[in-house]
Amino acid sequence: MSATTSFRQAYLRARYRFSLAQVVAELLQKRWMDALVPFVVMVVVVTTFTQLISGYTDVDNLINTGREFGEFGFLVFALTLVVIGGGIDLSIGAIFALCDLVALVCFVHFKLPLVAVIPITLIAGGALAAVNGILIGFLRTRAFLTTLVTMIIFRAVFDILGQKYSQELMSGTPENSTWEWLGSGSLLGIPSNIIALVIVAIVGHIFLSRSRPGWHLTAIGAGRRAARHAGIGIEWTLFWTYVGSGVLCAIGGLFYAARLASAGSDTGLNSEIVAITAVVLGGVSLGGGKGSVGRALIGATTVLVLTNGVVRLGVVGGMSSVVLGATLLLAVAIDVHWAKHRHKAIAKLYVVPTYLALPPGQSTDEGPFKPNQRLAKSQAIGLDMVDGPEDCIIDRQGRLYAGVRQGWILRFSGPNFENREVFSKPGGRPLGMAFDKDDNLIVCLAGMGLYGIREDGSVFKLSDETNRSWNKINDDSRLRLADDLDIGPDGRVYFSEATIRYEIHSWATDALEGRGNGRIIEYDPRNGKTRTIIKNVLFPNGICMSHDGKSFLFAETWKHSISRHWVEGPKAGTTEVIIDNLPGFPDNINRSSDGKYWLALVGMRTPSLDLAMRFPDFRTRMVKEIAPDEWLFPNINNGCVCKFDDAGNVSESLWDSGGTSHPTITSMREDRGHLYIGGLYNNRIGRIPLEGSDPSWNGVESYWGKK
């Protein structure tokens, strides 16, 4: 290799190492990015009005605006709660008005003490909204129409009662310091109702994001059918949602009563429209399932500053409605298109190829990799009764286990493995397996993490998260794609996570990146700790403890390499490459009876992909411009099983070169003179006799000795 080419390679590696597109795509995936547009709108509106109106930021004005904000905020909260559940409540303004009246009548007319007035008002709000709750939750009427009708009814009742008591209410309220504090008091300069709003906001946030009912509510809003299938009690949840929203309106009404002591016919009039505007401006999706207390506050602030600011600018009557209407229109338009195009943008930007130049692979025309038909005549176990046995393993009793696509572990027993039973149903996508010293089956479940299965089939969790890297935007603390594992003599479990950027269904897309997205993780059962020990690995796949137990071998699929990582001895903690020129994509590694290792090659390299890996821009264009089924992918249609020793020398290989019985070979396991072959997409487990191997050798005993 000449100096210029190596310089060029170094330059290309550096040039494609980091990518702005990746940062943008991963940022866009964050849930809080939903609130970006609403937040920017709020900042623009607030800055504009503070610039336009002199004295807008004076303390007095802020307190006055704050008092209005407090009451309005409760209404927006009430609506947000209902909207997250996939509904809408047009009656909030009327409930607000009625609660205001109830509070005033109790306090002024019946002269009740405050300890009675407050609960009565809150109960009144809840009871009024319970009408909505019963109709919408239990009788399953449509929220829009139902609350429209209850709004008219409540409004009419309010008008009738308001006329009855208006004279009396105008005569003034009895002296009461607490009442006055509610209306005009403040603590440390913060108005009373703002304090209450902040408390409710914190409680509400915890409720929505950290509590079971809150999650149920979000689930119902996001997908009512799925929520029902998941066994969530839709009726009661919706009922309590409306009651809760009514209580929030009542709190607002109470503060309004204390502040203004009036129940004029315009109390809360049209506030539902303004609140809807606020909710939409805050980015709480009207389809349900999306929204937060924070976003409700953003929307409320924008709307209030807007309406309040327009009034203070002294613009003629109709203009405030113009401003509100125009903002609503603009906000909805931006929001709709932002939501629509965000996913497109992510899809276009998410795959970020990098430069990857690798040494050419060993020849398959001659030498140990010369294709043959040794796997073609395999005995098929569980033909058409297994769906994608990625890995298989044999226990001490000679029973065969395989993890399948349904998220089950199947067990085959009997002389010819004709008895099929479902051993356990851990879920996820079962991949690599190993037995620990207590004969528990430890499994990597893609999408879940590292789990164990006892002899009776019961499942227990070992680990589902590791330490988060500070420099990654994607949260990589959760295990996405745990792939294969092996267990050291001291019980420590070493397992690979193939990639932190893709799920199991799109694992092959990771190949197009050619980036070290995977990692090797260690789980220590002695203290229950999980930690990442090797980062930035190119799709780490199979893992196997060496025969002496002092190091483990791992395969990097897209790098066509096998590496050794020392866990004991003088070189502990270091990694060395032992093969870097495999002719295919290495998958699982397992011990063989003669002190060597079996390796599955899931597919063979192709010159076209090798070339493409050196042209990241080409792959970027490909991903952006053509459909996924036209992409240049690694060939995983045909592979082989090979055997190598501790020094990395390959001695033989076994093929089914037509791919009729064993395409996509992902694993193999030697046991008592036979070799068992699994495949990620295959419909069987293959079994062939191994001439000249130890007929009593068993994998479990090789690790843990005889029992």
Added chain:
Amino acid sequence: MTQEVIVLGMTVVLFIVLSIALRGFASTGNLLSLVRSVSVLGVLAVGMAVVVIGRGLDLSQVAIVAVLPAWVLQRLGQGVPTSTAVLSAVGIALAVGLANGLLVAFVELPALFSTLASGMLVYGLGRSLLLERSFVYVNPGHEGFLAIGQANFLGVPIPVWIFIGVAVAAHLFLSRTQRGRFLYAMGDNYEAARLSGIAVRPLTVMTYVLSSLVAILAGLVLAAEVASVNAQIFTSTMIFDVILVVVLGGVSLLGGRGSITSVVVGTLLIGVLLNGMVIMNFDNNVQNIVKSIVLLGAIIVDNRLHPRDEETARQGDI
């Protein structure tokens, strides 16, 4: 049994009960005034029904009813010829409908919000740019204009004729023309209609234009009836009454269901109800309560008859 039949049954029963209980209820004069009192509402409801059947909603109708006729009256007062004043208002209504349609069909905004916002825009802009006062009277000398609200033809008031005309035209459009049938297809399953080659976007625009044109017609009739316009009607519950009438008869807000007959039946029920309550001297608020309870009953009955299938219900319908 469809909702339409149930509502018709309720109307008949109520009609019989009121005829027996209230003296003078069944007289021809009262019946005419009954229909007349709801004809403006009925006209608006027919326009709304066309939009709703295509799975839309037009909340901006009342803004047009409130602002544009007031502007027409104001210009009549300034001496502008009737035809010019009316035609320019119709032009603006056309533009509003077009804007609504474009926003919903092409910008793909939810109808609920785009028409809510455009209503606020129309009202706000009209109030601050077009109108000098929110309450406008008809000056003497415009009997020709007032005739559309106050005159009779063959003993029947003109507003009733207009209601009948609009309803028949809309019925023929929906049931006899290709576009009308396409509208049902679109409301029933928007995506399927689009995929089968129906030009759904222009069709959507057309429904909003029709609704706006119907709204200006209803507004002018209303203005002529009472010889004045109060633009504050925008903040009343009128739009809710319109939706009430539409839904009462069985036009589903989901779209694709119901017909003009169901709108007429709904209008009649409200008419009988309102008229009975007026004769019994109920105050406005009590009327609202009774009206709402009737609607609530209709909604519940509809839900009992056509329970929502949780498996096929569309997500995000509120």
